[in-house]
Amino acid sequence: MVALILPRLVSFEGSARRSTSVAERNAAALRSAYWLVMISGFAEPVVYLLSIGVGVGALVGDLTLPSGAVVGYAAFVAPAMLASAAMSGALSETTFNFFGKMKYMRLYEGMLATPVRPFEIALGELAWAMVRGSLYSAAFLVVMVVLDLTPVGRALLAFPAAVLAGFAFGALGMGLTTFARSWQDFDLMGSIQFTLFLFSGTFVPAESYHPALRWLVEVTPLYRAVHLIRGISIGTEQTLGLLIDVGYLLLVTAVGLVIAGRRMTTLLCK
Amino acid sequence: MSTATHAGSAAPARSGPGLAATMAVFEYHLVGYRRTWRGTVLGSFLLPLLTMLGFGVGVGAYVDGGVAGVPYLDYVVPGLVASTALQVAAGESSWPVLGNFAWHKIYFAQAAAPLRVGDVLGGHLLFVLFRVALSAAAFLLVATVFGAVHSVWALAALPVVVLLGCAVAAPTFAWSSTITSDSYLALLFRFAVLPMSLFAGVFFPVESMPVGLRWVAYATPLWHGVDLCRAATLGVAPQWSAAGHLAYLGLWAGGGWWLAHVRFRKRLVF
Numbered sequence: 107m108v109a110l111i112l113p114r115l116v117s118f119e120g121s122a123r124r125s126t127s128v129a130e131r132n133a134a135a136l137r138s139a140y141w142l143v144m145i146s147g148f149a150e151p152v153v154y155l156l157s158i159g160v161g162v163g164a165l166v167g168d169l170t171l172p173s174g175a176v177v178g179y180a181a182f183v184a185p186a187m188l189a190s191a192a193m194s195g196a197l198s199e200t201t202f203n204f205f206g207k208m209k210y211m212r213l214y215e216g217m218l219a220t221p222v223r224p225f226e227i228a229l230g231e232l233a234w235a236m237v238r239g240s241l242y243s244a245a246f247l248v249v250m251v252v253l254d255l256t257p258v259g260r261a262l263l264a265f266p267a268a269v270l271a272g273f274a275f276g277a278l279g280m281g282l283t284t285f286a287r288s289w290q291d292f293d294l295m296g297s298i299q300f301t302l303f304l305f306s307g308t309f310v311p312a313e314s315y316h317p318a319l320r321w322l323v324e325v326t327p328l329y330r331a332v333h334l335i336r337g338i339s340i341g342t343e344q345t346l347g348l349l350i351d352v353g354y355l356l357l358v359t360a361v362g363l364v365i366a367g368r369r370m371t372t373l374l375c376k
Numbered sequence: 377m378s379t380a381t382h383a384g385s386a387a388p389a390r391s392g393p394g395l396a397a398t399m400a401v402f403e404y405h406l407v408g409y410r411r412t413w414r415g416t417v418l419g420s421f422l423l424p425l426l427t428m429l430g431f432g433v434g435v436g437a438y439v440d441g442g443v444a445g446v447p448y449l450d451y452v453v454p455g456l457v458a459s460t461a462l463q464v465a466a467g468e469s470s471w472p473v474l475g476n477f478a479w480h481k482i483y484f485a486q487a488a489a490p491l492r493v494g495d496v497l498g499g500h501l502l503f504v505l506f507r508v509a510l511s512a513a514a515f516l517l518v519a520t521v522f523g524a525v526h527s528v529w530a531l532a533a534l535p536v537v538v539l540l541g542c543a544v545a546a547p548t549f550a551w552s553s554t555i556t557s558d559s560y561l562a563l564l565f566r567f568a569v570l571p572m573s574l575f576a577g578v579f580f581p582v583e584s585m586p587v588g589l590r591w592v593a594y595a596t597p598l599w600h601g602v603d604l605c606r607a608a609t610l611g612v613a614p615q616w617s618a619a620g621h622l623a624y625l626g627l628w629a630g631g632g633w634w635l636a637h638v639r640f641r642k643r644l645v646f
Contacts, residue, residue, distance in 0.1 A: 157574035166438045297418045304430035
């Protein structure tokens with residue numbers, strides 16, 4: 107029943123309905139042990155927040171940011187954990203799962219026998235990844251508000267920022283996964299993800315890095331997402347910087363989607 | 377693996393049939409490792425190294441006065457050695473074991489040879505411990521170069537880490553030989569391995585947690601390994617008695633071995 111109603115709620119015909127159908131298939135597939143893995147993905151950033159933000163925070167004390175604001179370490183780390191939660195929630199859907207569906211389950215070849223086009227598949231899968239990423243982000247924001255790390259108003263503003271970050275990483279991940287040849291390539295992706303997680307201004311301010319390295323950090327997507335979300339949840343006077351972050355993430359989303367669509371056409375429509 | 381005995385000469389003394397057979401299985405895994413070792417350098421060496429830099433050096437710059445009388449880097453490094461052992465042991469005892477039962481069915485092939493269940497299990501376990509020792513030794517070497525090792529006792533950290541690896545790998549073998557799908561391995565990492573590696577005294581002292589959580593940390597094998605490693609690299613006495621630590625780890629290893637043997641026997645002997 108849901109399969110008949112939900113896509114039509116979005117639009118009666120055309121691209122939007124077909125993309126929604128692709129996304130809705132994932133919801134139907136949840137009826138296995140997969141849902142537990144999905145729910146438990148929320149635990150990871152919370153656990154990092156408690157251990158590093160609170161545990162190590164007791165050792166670090168308060169941080170004085172370059173803007174002059176003084177924040178507790180947990181309040182400093184939490185927005186970065188939110189950005190990384192959005193990143194990993196979206197990425198795990200659009201890399202590992204996407205690759206399995208494309209190469210081994212051969213799901214998309216079946217879909218292409220219908221009027222669905224490759225770009226709509228990419229859009230639908232990204233939309234599903236975003237549902238997952240947004241669930242994680244919303245739950246994490248609730249934790250942040252409960253732990254008094256950010257006011258409710260700022261948390262509500264940070265939610266769309268986290269959703270945008272999820273879109274950007276989802277699209278980027280999907281674009282890159284279309285180039286992967288085997289499961290071994292995901293070791294590299296996991297390592298890059300972890301390196302980004304460690305060094306994108308997540309646990310220490312980016313200002314503490316060597317100037318040459320700092321420039322490199324500033325162009326990476328996770329740093330842009332962390333900068334945006336931290337700017338919203340802690341507050342900063344540099345709204346231009348935040349707008350640049352938004353533009354950057356939108357650009358990454360567009361580029362990732364276009365690459366994914368094109369590559370899927372090459373791979374599947376032979 | 378038969379030795380020729382000439383008529384009239386005494387049979388040469390040799391170890392019992394079990395040990396030679398176990399070594400044969402160990403050799404099998406080593407030969408495979410010769411092909412795949414490059415892929416493991418990222419996860420078991422580079423990432424712990426980056427963690428050491430990101431936290432030890434990066435966050436350490438913000439920890440005034442160090443922890444327990446030593447700089448934060450020196451405090452974190454022995455914890456990371458133990459944590460790397462945990463990651464390598466858990467990683468090698470999860471997907472490879474499940475794969476050998478469910479996907480590649482290597483164990484069934486080995487069981488068809490004149491090998492006992494103990495040989496199949498023991499040979500693989502030996503290989504896991506070999507990988508643990510290798511990763512820990514490489515990491516300790518780098519840590520020494522960074523000046524985070526204060527005493528010659530650090531060499532004692534290697535056998536400790538191997539015992540910790542056994543205490544982690546043996547129960548994980550039992551778990552991996554029981555489950556049917558690899559979603560349960562993801563759950564193991566998310567709910568057991570990750571919280572353990574974050575809350576068992578690696579990044580901050582266990583004493584700063586509430587009493588209830590503290591005792592949960594004391595119950596984990598990792599905490600005992602961390603305390604012993606920290607005592608080894610810093611050249612101080614461990615917080616609890618070393619014999620107690622070793623006995624507890626031995627209990628995990630022995631109990632895990634027994635459970636794994638039961639599970640392996642159930643699947644291989646029919």
